[in-house]
Amino acid sequence: MQQSITEIFMAALLWLQTGSCGGDTMSLLCADSPSLEELVDEYGIEMLWQPSLSLGPAGKLDALVEAVIAGQQDLDILCIEGSIITGPNGSGMYDPYRGRSKMGLVRQLAEKAQYVVAMGTCAAYGGVHAAPPNPTDCLGLQFDKHSPGGLLPAGWRSRKGLPVINLSGCPAHPNAMTKTLAMLALGLAVELDHLNRPKAFFNTTVHQGCTRNEYHEYDVEDAEFGGKACMFFNLGCQGPVTMAVCNTELWNGRSSKTRAGVPCFGCTSPDFPLDHDLFRTEKIGPIPLHLPLGVERANYMAYKSLAHEAAPERVLNKTMDP
DSSP, X not given: OOXXXXXXXXXXXXXXXXXXXXXXXXXXXXXXXXXXXXXXXXXXXXXXXXXTTOOSOHHHHHHHHHHHHTTSSOOSEEEXXXXXXXXXXXXXXXXXXXXXXXXXXXXXXXXXXXXXXXXXXXXXXXXXXXXXTOTTOEEOSSEETTEEOSSSOTTOOXXXXXXXXXXXXXXXXXXXXXXXXXXXXXXXXXXXXTTSOBGGGSSSXXXXXXXXXXXXXXXXXXXXXXXXXXXXXXXXOOGGGOBOOTTTSOBTTXXXXXXXXXXXXXXXXXXXXXXXXXTSOOEETTEESSOSTTOOHHHHHHHHHHHHHHOOHHHHXXXXXX
């Protein structure tokens, strides 16, 4: 008789929330490829603890934590949701758990885990809570914004020899989370980029797949919300400079920010949120300060001038469906 995956593999997962709004947990519930249920039933994930989904009392988490630290409970995957709060004065006691800092608890659990996964930009790079003036001294698990080294030093590696796997996003994309967890549960290789994000989900820009793409190519840009054209030049859209699958694997299989007429805020990037108006594009003269990835400024300016002159009427008149 053929054995199922769950009979062959079992991966024990513990999910801990630190400085978090819980958005990544809410996103996880929307996953459908695979779904959360499929992670458990088909991919052998044993959910030891998830703060919003586990039925047991807090005492169950206490016992699990102590068993993991003592080496009495295997921990295959440690998921951290939320930024690491290190204040005041490096004590971490702005975010306590049972009389000790979650900061210290995460350090202990990370040393026992086969894999450590940062769920969301806060856990990966610091995120919203680390934005200026950062009053609680927040940072990411293994990055402080763009700088390597957060709670854990840049050279830290899990028991499987990997750095913290950064599934950034605010929140992280649901299917990127469940697919990564499924790969880890099956022991499949997860290739990471220079920011320790899985390349499978961070190898394309939000601009790719955007329904406003052709407007951008012909330099037809909206200056006010509610239109159909591109929002990169005037309305703060970070789609051309942000790596994410939002327009190639739609949220809930249906939509994305740009399809709904909202600019991409670059929430998968280490410097999110930007320290200026999110709905305004910073420029040098008439050209955005930050150009699409891999583009030379001089060539871009010349190309845009020519492209607008060549734009077809349907683009100039904004008669295409977004």
